[in-house]
Amino acid sequence: QVMLVESGGGLVQAGGSLRLSCAASGRTVTMGWFRQVPGKEREFVASIRWSTAVTNYADSVKGRFTISRDYAKNTMYLQMNSLKPEDTAVYYCAASVVGGTLPDAYNYWGQGTQVTVSS
Numbered sequence: 351q352v353m354l355v356e357s358g359g360g361l362v363q364a365g366g367s368l369r370l371s372c373a374a375s376g377r378t379v380t381m382g383w384f385r386q387v388p389g390k391e392r393e394f395v396a397s398i399r400w401s402t403a404v405t406n407y408a409d410s411v412k413g414r415f416t417i418s419r420d421y422a423k424n425t426m427y428l429q430m431n432s433l434k435p436e437d438t439a440v441y442y443c444a445a446s447v448v449g450g451t452l453p454d455a456y457n458y459w460g461q462g463t464q465v466t467v468s469s
Contacts, residue, residue: 352376352458354443359463362433366467370428372443372460380449381426382456383417385439385465394451395441396428406451411437433467441465 358370374381382397396417397406405417416429426443441463444456 352378352445354445354458354460356441356443356460356463359441359465361466361468363468364433364435366433367429367431368433368465369430370441370443370463370465372426372428374424374426374443374445378445378458380446381419382444382446382449383426383428384442384444384453384456385437386442386462387439392442392453393439394453397446397449397451398426399449408451430465433465435467435469437465438467439465 353375355373362368378400380397380399383395384392385395386392394408395411396415398417398419414432419426443460445458446456448455
């Protein structure tokens, strides 16, 4: 059983930055970030292969967000720069044994952390 705990959400003005953290217990293969707003499906943001640090990004965040991991601390990060109001969502940390961009492929989920970007 993998347990995930997100932190680092908050309120920021458009153009600002936030860094999200996800502390994991147990072994993982691929970890990723998803986000969801009311009335919308959960959306893939970014993922990282734990052993190699190979990354994947959604087109909507590429060039603005950076996913990384601290292997020794078993912690994943999402550095979010140039934030836009459209980035406002609950952000979820997730872990998968197969990876990909679909939420159904991820077996474990954190509780979510709110990110609000004001105009």
